[in-house]
Every structure is written in structure tokens, then in C-alpha cells.
Amino acid sequence: MAKTKRGRALWNMPSRGRGTCPVCSTSRIKLLYVANKSDGTALKVCKRCQNADQSRVDAAVV
Numbered sequence: 843m844a845k846t847k848r849g850r851a852l853w854n855m856p857s858r859g860r861g862t863c864p865v866c867s868t869s870r871i872k873l874l875y876v877a878n879k880s881d882g883t884a885l886k887v888c889k890r891c892q893n894a895d896q897s898r899v900d901a902a903v904v
């Protein structure tokens with residue numbers, strides 16, 4: 843399978859896969875992981891937040 847989190851693949855994504863993580867508020871970080879809130883909303887989060895507690899994900903402001 844192609845690497846979807848590195849290299850050229852990122853360039854086709856909006857903002858080249860970067861943005862502000864809704865969970866940790868880090869700006870211009872790569873948002874390549876999906877975290878689901880309890881209400882079913884899918885959030886794009888950074889690597890550091892991919893294993894964040896559900897409570898932190900739920901507290902995130904989109």
C-alpha cells in the first residue's frame with residue numbers, strides 16, 4: 843500500500859495535510875489521523891493525538 847502520511851501524497855491534500863490540531867491546538871502540524879467524537883463526528887488530529895483520551899477528543903473545538 844502507498845504511504846499516505848509521507849511524501850508527495852500529502853501535496854494533493856487540502857493545505858498539504860497540515861492544519862491546526864483541534865485536540866492539542868498545535869498549528870501547522872500534519873493532520874493525518876482520524877479521531878471520532880462520542881457523537882460520531884470525525885476529527886482530523888495530529889500524530890500526537892491519535893491515541894488521545896476520548897475525553898480530550900470530545901473537548902476539542904472544531
Ligand SMILES: [Zn+2]
Nearest residue numbers: 863866888891
Ligand atoms: Zn494534536
